[in-house]
Amino acid sequence: MPEDRQENDTAAPRPSGAPDVDRAADEADGRPDDRRLRERRNQLLRTLLAPERRRLTRAVGLALLENVCALVTPLLIAAAIDRGVPAAADGRWGPLTAYAALALTAGTATATLRYGFLRYSGNIAQTLLFRLRCRTFAHAVRLPLSYHEAAPSGSVVARLSSDVESVEEVLEMGLDGLFSALFSMVGTVAVMLWLDLPMAAVVLALFIPLYLLTRWFRDRSRRAYRRTRGATERIVQHTGETYNGIRAVQAFRKEGENTARLREMDATYATARAASGRVSAFFSGGVKLIGNLSLALLLALGAFRIASGHLEAGALTAFLLYVHRLYDPIDELASFANAFSAASAGLERIGVLFHAPDTLPEPADPRPLPAVAAPGRVRFEDVRFRYTAASPHVLAGLDLDLAPAETVALVGTTGAGKSTLAKLLARLYDPTGGRITLDGADLREVADAELRSGVCMVTQEPFLFSGSVADNIALGRPDATREDIVAAAEAVGAHGFISALPEGYDSDVHKRGAGLSAGQRQLVALARVMLSAPRVLILDEATSSMDAPTERAVHTALHRVLAGRTALIIAHSLTTAAIADRVLVLENGVVVEDGPPAVLAAGDGPFAGLYRGWLSATDGRTHHPAHH
Numbered sequence: 054m055p056e057d058r059q060e061n062d063t064a065a066p067r068p069s070g071a072p073d074v075d076r077a078a079d080e081a082d083g084r085p086d087d088r089r090l091r092e093r094r095n096q097l098l099r100t101l102l103a104p105e106r107r108r109l110t111r112a113v114g115l116a117l118l119e120n121v122c123a124l125v126t127p128l129l130i131a132a133a134i135d136r137g138v139p140a141a142a143d144g145r146w147g148p149l150t151a152y153a154a155l156a157l158t159a160g161t162a163t164a165t166l167r168y169g170f171l172r173y174s175g176n177i178a179q180t181l182l183f184r185l186r187c188r189t190f191a192h193a194v195r196l197p198l199s200y201h202e203a204a205p206s207g208s209v210v211a212r213l214s215s216d217v218e219s220v221e222e223v224l225e226m227g228l229d230g231l232f233s234a235l236f237s238m239v240g241t242v243a244v245m246l247w248l249d250l251p252m253a254a255v256v257l258a259l260f261i262p263l264y265l266l267t268r269w270f271r272d273r274s275r276r277a278y279r280r281t282r283g284a285t286e287r288i289v290q291h292t293g294e295t296y297n298g299i300r301a302v303q304a305f306r307k308e309g310e311n312t313a314r315l316r317e318m319d320a321t322y323a324t325a326r327a328a329s330g331r332v333s334a335f336f337s338g339g340v341k342l343i344g345n346l347s348l349a350l351l352l353a354l355g356a357f358r359i360a361s362g363h364l365e366a367g368a369l370t371a372f373l374l375y376v377h378r379l380y381d382p383i384d385e386l387a388s389f390a391n392a393f394s395a396a397s398a399g400l401e402r403i404g405v406l407f408h409a410p411d412t413l414p415e416p417a418d419p420r421p422l423p424a425v426a427a428p429g430r431v432r433f434e435d436v437r438f439r440y441t442a443a444s445p446h447v448l449a450g451l452d453l454d455l456a457p458a459e460t461v462a463l464v465g466t467t468g469a470g471k472s473t474l475a476k477l478l479a480r481l482y483d484p485t486g487g488r489i490t491l492d493g494a495d496l497r498e499v500a501d502a503e504l505r506s507g508v509c510m511v512t513q514e515p516f517l518f519s520g521s522v523a524d525n526i527a528l529g530r531p532d533a534t535r536e537d538i539v540a541a542a543e544a545v546g547a548h549g550f551i552s553a554l555p556e557g558y559d560s561d562v563h564k565r566g567a568g569l570s571a572g573q574r575q576l577v578a579l580a581r582v583m584l585s586a587p588r589v590l591i592l593d594e595a596t597s598s599m600d601a602p603t604e605r606a607v608h609t610a611l612h613r614v615l616a617g618r619t620a621l622i623i624a625h626s627l628t629t630a631a632i633a634d635r636v637l638v639l640e641n642g643v644v645v646e647d648g649p650p651a652v653l654a655a656g657d658g659p660f661a662g663l664y665r666g667w668l669s670a671t672d673g674r675t676h677h678p679a680h681h
C-alpha cells in the first residue's frame with residue numbers, strides 16, 4: 054500500500070489550537086505559569102520590538118534626560134533658599150537671580166523633553182500596535198478551517214479586539230509610566246541619600262509598608278482582573294452569538310431571554326469591577342497616607358536636624374519636594390503593573406494563535422494542475438477522515454470517481470458526511486488517510502491559489518462582502534473587466550435584476566435599497582462561478598425556500614453553470630437530484646447507492662424510498678428536502 058494511502062492520524066487536524074486558546078485564557082486566570090506560553094509571548098514581543106530597537110533606545114534616552122533635569126530643579130531651589138535668599142537679604146541679588154534662571158531653564162528643559170518623549174513614545178506605541186494588529190489579522194484569517202471550527206466562538210475576534218486593546222493600553226501608558234516612574238524613583242532616592250542620610254533612611258523605612266501594600270494590591274487586583282476578564286469574555290461571546298444568530302433569536306422570540314442573560318453577565322462584570330475599584334481605591338489612599346506620613350516625619354526630623362545644625366532649610370525643602378516626586382509615580386506604576394499583566398496575558402493568547410499548528414500546509418514544491426483534454430476528473434482513493442484524533446471516522450475508506458463534466462448529486466440523512474466530503478474536496482481539510490486527486494494531482498500537492506481557482510465552492514447561503522455587486526461577482530477573478538462581469542451575470546440570468554438596482558452593478562450590497570433576496574444572492578454566487586470558471590464546482594444547495602419563479606431562475610442558472618464542468622451538489626431537494634447525471638446516497642460515510650436518478654428512483658433502494666416518500670408528501674408539487 055503506498056504510504057500516502059495509509060491511515061495517517063498524525064496528519065489529522067488535531068483538536069488544533071482551540072484548546073490552547075482555552076489554556077491561554079486559563080493562564081490569564083492565574084493558573085500556574087506555563088513556560089511555553091511565556092516563551093511564545095516573549096518571542097512575539099521580540100519580533101515586534103526588534104525593528105524598533107533604535108527608536109526605543111532614543112525614547113529611553115529622552116526619558117533619562119527629562120528625569121535628570123527634573124531632579125536638578127529641587128536642588129537649585131534648595132541652593133536658592135540656602136544661598137540666594139541670604140545673599141539677597143544682604144542686597145546681593147546676583148546668586149538668587151542665577152539660581153532662579155537655572156531652575157527656570159531646568160524646568161523648561163524638563164517640559165520640552167517630556168513633550169518630546171511622549172510624542173516619540175506615542176509614535177512607537179502606534180507603530181507596534183499597527184504591526185501587531187495587521188499581523189494577527191493576516192495570520193488568523195489564514196488559519197485552517199479546522200482551527201476556526203474547533204475554536205470557541207468569538208475567540209479569534211477576542212484575540213483581535215480585546216487582547217490587542219490590552220496591549221494598546223499598556224503601550225500607551227507603559228512607556229511613560231515605566232520609564233519615567235522608574236527613572237524618577239531611582240534618581241530621587243539616589244539624590245536623597247546624597248543630600249542627607251538619616252532623612253533618606255526615614256524615607257526608605259517607609260518603603261516597607263509601601264512594599265507590603267503593593268504586594269497586597271498586586272494579588273488582589275490580579276484576582277479581580279481574572280474575574281472581570283472572565284466576565285468580559287462571556288459578554289463578548291454572548292453578544293457575538295446573539296448577533297450572529299439574530300435571525301434565530303428573533304424567530305424564536307429569544308430577545309428577552311438573551312437580554313436577561315446579558316444583564317446577568319453585566320451585573321457580574323459590574324460587581325467584579327466594583328471590587329477591583331475598591332482595591333484600587335484602598336491602594337491609592339494607602340499610598341497617599343504613607344506619602345503624607347513621610348512628609349510629616351521628614352518635617353519633624355528636618356526641623357530637629359536644622360535646629361542641631363546638620364541641615365539647611367533649603368535642603369529640607371528639596372527633600373519635601375523629592376518626596377512628592379517619589380510618591381506620585383507609585384500609583385502610576387501600580388496601574389501599569391495591572392495593565393501589564395493584562396497585556397501580558399493578551400500577548401500570550403495572541404502568541405498561541407501564531408503557534409496554531411498548520412494542518413493545511415502549502416506544498417513545498419507545488420505541481421500545476423495537469424492540462425488535460427477533458428479536465429475535472431476527481432478521485433477519492435480510500436479516503437479516511439475524522440475531525441479529531443478522538444472522534445470517530447466520518448469517512449472510513451471512501452472510493453469515488455467523478456468523471457469530467459459529470460453532475461453528481463449527494464443525498465443522505467443528516468450527519469451522513471455530505472458536507473465533510475465537500476470540505477475535503479475543497480481542501481478545507483486534508484484526509485487523514487488515502488488521497489483525493491483532481492486530474493491526477495493530489496490536492497495536497499497543488500498550490501493553494503491554483504486549487505482555489507480550480508475548485509470552487511458555493512455555500513448554502515452565499516456570503517456577500519461589503520462592496521459593489523460587481524466586486525462580489527469578480528471575487529474569484531479580481532482582474533475581470535466590467536464586460537466579463539456583465540457577461541457572467543447575463544449567462545446566469547442575473548443581469549436583469551442587477552440592472553434594476555439603484556446603481557446597477559455599482560450598488561453596494563449592504564446599502565439600503567440594494568438588499569438582495571436569498572435567490573438573488575444565489576444568482577450572484579453562480580455568476581461568481583461562471584466568471585472564475587473552475588474545473589470543479591461544489592454546491593451546497595440552499596435549503597431556504599424560494600418562490601417558484603426565483604427557484605426556476607436559480608435552476609436555469611444552475612444548468613448553465615453546470616454545463617461542461619464537474620459538479621458535486623449536496624442536494625437537499627429531489628428536484629435537484631433529478632437533474633443530476635448521477636446520484637450518490639451516503640449513509641454513515643459510505644456510498645450505499647450510486648446511479649442515474651431515474652434508474653435509482655425506479656428501483657427499490659434507499660433513493661427510491663426517499664423519492665416515493667417525497668412524492669406522496671408533496672404530491673410532486675413542491676420541492677422537499679430529500680433527507681427529511
Ligand SMILES: Nc1ncnc2c1ncn2[C@@H]1O[C@H](COP(=O)(O)OP(=O)(O)OP(=O)(O)O)[C@@H](O)[C@H]1O
Nearest residue numbers: 202440444447465466467468469470471472473474
Ligand atoms: N467541525 C466538526 N468537528 C467535529 N465533528 C464534525 C464537524 N463537522 C461535522 N462533524 C461530524 O461529522 C459527521 C458528518 O457531518 P456532516 O456535516 O458532513 O454531515 P452532513 O451529511 O453534511 O449533514 P447535514 O445534511 O445535516 O449537513 C457528523 O457526525 C458531525 O457530527
